[in-house]
Amino acid sequence: MKMSISFYYIFFLMLAPTFLKAQQSSFIYELNYKPISDSLKTEKIVFYLDIKNKESLFRSDKFRRSDSLRVKRGTANGFDMEYNNSQLYVYKKPESNEVLKYVFVPLIYTTYTIPINEDFHWTILDEKKKIDNYNCQKAEVDYGGRKWIAWFTNEISMQEGPYVFHGLPGLIVKICDEKLNYDFELSQIRDFKWKELYPEKFQKKISWEDFQKLQKNFYNDPLAMINKSDVISYDEGGNAIKTNFKEMKENTQKRIREKNNPIELDHKVEFK
Incomplete structure (x- = not known):
């Protein structure tokens, strides 16, 4: 019995640095997504999943730098x-x-926040494969009106993943929806060296319906908050010309309609 206890104690000591490091790490994911659902064109954004003291914050590299400046x-x-x-x-x-x-x-x-109250009812499958250096296992879940396929590794014993995804018995290394509109994949792991996560402060919690209203209001008048007297337009020769705000509004609305492929498809706003 003593030999068994000693063995497991030594084994724990060997694993402890890795486990503790994982509890205070930055997991860097690349998101490849389709701004337009019926197009083959994709765009890429780098995100950080920062973990410290059993809390996590998932944000783009841009927002992470902004939080640091704040x-x-x-x-x-x-x-x-x-x-x-x-x-x-x-x-x-x-x-x-x-x-x-x-x-x-x-x-x-x-800034507002929407509480994500959905339970993730994961289906863990037998299929396994290696992604980079990680032995991964397949799992599936429905979220946001999309079916998602995930690959997680229990070599990093954290029930974490990119965006809202969590709850598997290991870190999610890769997750995408079945139509490949959104595809998150782990690219790097670094030490998290900040004292805190420093999340953005928010004004209040809102519902999905509130968020839809915010989007509709912005779409109906995307220039509402612009001081039009401060806007100066120029022609191809560099000469100041009168700004066509009607055209600016219509172009913004057209862009919003075309790139209307939100990750939560079940809360999509149909703009007209």
Whole structure:
């Protein structure tokens, strides 16, 4: 019996540095996605899943740098001009079973969160394969009106993954929807050296219906918050000309309609 206890104690000591490192790490994922669902064209965004003290924050490299600037100088970079996929920003607190999707309202610098209350009913399959250096196993789940296929590894014993995904018996190395509109894949692991996660402060929690209203309001008048007297347009020769705000509005609305492929398909707004 003593030999058995001694063996497992030594085994734990060997694993402990790796386990502790995983509890305070940055998992870097690349997202390849289709802005237009019926197009073959994809775009790529780099995201960080930062984990510290049993909490995690998933955000793009752009937002991560903005959060760092906010801590250092008190102000962050400005928000995007439109709602888009670089705004995938999720805070998870497993101890309280809390998952919050952040919503950044364009132009007005207001932040809300949507509580993600869905349970992830994973189906773990027998199929296995190696992705990079990790031995992975296949799993499936339905979320956001899409069927997702995941590959997780129990070599990193964390029930974590990109975006809102979590709950498998190991880190999610790769996850994509079956139509390959969204494809997250782990590319690097680094030490997380910040003192805290420093998530963006939010004004209040809202519902999906509230978020849909925000999107519709922005679509109906995307220039509402712009001080039009400050906008200067130029012709090809560099000469100042009168700004065509009607054309600017119509072009913005057209872009919103064309790139309307949200990750939560069941909460999609149909713009007209």
